[in-house]
Amino acid sequence: MSAQSAIHMTSAQASNVVALRPQVALTHQRGTRLVDLKPKYGGASSQVEVRYLWAGAAHAPTVVVQGGISADRDVFTLDGQPGWWQELVGEGRAIDLRHCRVLCIDWLVPGDFGGQALGSVSTEDQADALAAVMTELGIEAVEAFVGYSFGAMTGLAFAKRHPSRLGQLLMFSGAHRAHPMATAQRSIQRQIVRMGLASGQSELALSLARQLAMTTYRGSEEFSRRFAAAPEFRDGRFQFPVEDYLNHVGQKFVERFDVERFLALSEAIDLHDVDPGAIQLPVTLIGVASDRLVPLADLCELQRSLRGATLEVIDSPYGHDASLKEVAKVAPLLRQALNCCCGV
């Protein structure tokens, strides 16, 4: 099947046309490009391999879509495991591939810079990588940058550094800087992982870091509803219902993520600090009242700095994860904002 083979091609030339509906010809490129990048934290300019997905209606305008640090370029997939925003990106979906193309990259890590960088990576680096890939693909400007969490932070860096290459910015649950309480929680996650690296327990440590992260992603009410049952005495100690969930979440993460990647991207969130003052283009901020990681107060502060930006609030018990779970609430916001290019 041609779509599948495209998914597994990694050369810079991977490109083909897949007719998913008789009437719409969709292009689907999933490849890599070598681009020149100068990292923010030390190091000279170097050639970096950027993995991207560019898919949708041929010749339609492009929309960048970037997710959290654990998301990859597969915002949707044509087969296999669903992409991280599968229900929102596709033909007839809120980001409608009959009317636009999505462009997404895998996040860069310091190792991609070939030992040039200080060991830290920035949202500016990610934004520059996207701009360089756009140039390689012949995309002068994208209609919109839709970012969630770390993707939203990267979108702000992109708007700051490459304003002429962007029509509008949509930021879901991401701000101009990390909140110090969230930095504290991520710092502890990184310390756990470094402790595990030092003692040969890196898998357990990464699982614990993810478990801790999950307590910051989700709302308190949701946990209250799901995990109110009494503990069981098992394997020599009391086990609480929420612990089974946390262990499962941690284990799943260990299977698909690695320690160095986690350390670098977690730190990149905390290093993120973009002055939004000079940004002129239209920005829509989307926040969630139950988000413990990115408080609404920080989005209000960002809105004030941006002057004229719109702030939408999603009512959800899912906290920072609401943009992943509340498809029915996120879709209308996307449709409304992208009406110019992708609306149905």
Place this chain on the structure above:
Amino acid sequence: MSAQSAIHMTSAQASNVVALRPQVALTHQRGTRLVDLKPKYGGASSQVEVRYLWAGAAHAPTVVVQGGISADRDVFTLDGQPGWWQELVGEGRAIDLRHCRVLCIDWLVPGDFGGQALGSVSTEDQADALAAVMTELGIEAVEAFVGYSFGAMTGLAFAKRHPSRLGQLLMFSGAHRAHPMATAQRSIQRQIVRMGLASGQSELALSLARQLAMTTYRGSEEFSRRFAAAPEFRDGRFQFPVEDYLNHVGQKFVERFDVERFLALSEAIDLHDVDPGAIQLPVTLIGVASDRLVPLADLCELQRSLRGATLEVIDSPYGHDASLKEVAKVAPLLRQALNCCCGV
């Protein structure tokens, strides 16, 4: 100085009279009593050594005061390091030792039961230990039980099991059960500590567990105000201002606490589950809107079950720690409630 010698006496007979003000003779007992206790989780009845402080005006009514899991019997001290509620307990203070006596014990841990218990300890065990010490000291009933955090939970267990021995209950930032989100956060703390025990990194692990606990004790706004500065590049990596604070907090805890004690008392919070339905005596609940560990919603639920209990809300950015930091807001609540025996 006789007060000092009393502080260092640990026999069951330690008792003396200290004239701190010419007009008021204060008694000050800091000793141990052997009592029979049957732990909730397995094991037969056994003799347990309970360390207590009983201090205040001779022949005045007694008020039990118990703090969080890291607090000890020294709610105040006459010299040396200040007690954990030093500013609220003393002559002329909100709990006025010219008009009452305070009774406090060190929390029991499973090791105190001499290998009889399952390795878990309960708020019921702590409540029974207090009741047994009261019997030993000849205290038929106390005027009030003032508990903060784990102490509040223990107070509820005491009211349930020994209702005739108590006039009223004041619960600061503690409920009838742990919130599942807080259980999740404590479970991760215990997993970190068990991981450190397995690899010989128990001090680092205990420090990390405490750091994580601190992010749950404090409010988000306070962190935002204190730790907004940019990171510094130091010792090969970026260090965020909040990390210096967290490391300091973790280190201080390691110096005064041990791993087994932490594991047992942290678990005891999560095992706490007292049905408040049958409790008839006057109860005052004191909550804090910014408390991330004990949400006001849980205190409202407890208030409904108790029927007729009073709920007071402290406005503070200090979250779960507000009862330790907001002396000026806590004092009037104590004075009002304890008016019958300790008011000034």
